[in-house]
Amino acid sequence: MTPPWRRECSSQTRSTGSPCSIRVTSSTAVLSYSRTLAVARIVTTDEVFTEVLNYWSGAGAFWRGLAVAQVRDLRNDPVIDVLPQTRADFDTALALYEARLDKGYSLTDCRSMLAMKTVGLTEALTNDHHFTQEGFTILFPAS
Numbered sequence: 001m002t003p004p005w006r007r008e009c010s011s012q013t014r015s016t017g018s019p020c021s022i023r024v025t026s027s028t029a030v031l032s033y034s035r036t037l038a039v040a041r042i043v044t045t046d047e048v049f050t051e052v053l054n055y056w057s058g059a060g061a062f063w064r065g066l067a068v069a070q071v072r073d074l075r076n077d078p079v080i081d082v083l084p085q086t087r088a089d090f091d092t093a094l095a096l097y098e099a100r101l102d103k104g105y106s107l108t109d110c111r112s113m114l115a116m117k118t119v120g121l122t123e124a125l126t127n128d129h130h131f132t133q134e135g136f137t138i139l140f141p142a143s
Helices: 028-035 046-058 061-076 087-099 107-119
Strands: 019-021 041-045 080-083
Touching: 041 046, 041 107, 046 061, 046 080, 046 107, 061 080, 087 107
Parallel strands: 019 041, 041 080
Antiparallel strands: none
16 A cells, blocks of 8 residues: 555645635645645535545555544644535536546546536646546646
8 A cells, every 4th residue: 555645646726715625635745735825725525535535445454544534634624614425416426427438537526526616616736637628727737
């Protein structure tokens, strides 16, 4: 299992005073960058936390424990808004997933893209090119 500081990130955030969205929080580079956004409000989703916890599920008790602690800390952080998982959001994300069968989008990608559109975000703190395919600007393009 790759340690969290060596993982590639796939987070979304906004670099202005508008809301931003963090998708996966396992990258030190992403976390360091997001801490420089003093005026930014962070928005994420329950589905993102599910994806993080799913990733670490097979890594053993130590890494699972760190993942749980990180998710709890982020959920309790007053500057982070967590959008709840709802049936309507799931259905809308599923419709986008179905509409993009030719893409490699995950369902969490679809939910994140829709959440970003809902709150008016255009920049994503990610290296995931799928977000450019939906019209977002990625702030960590692949090298």
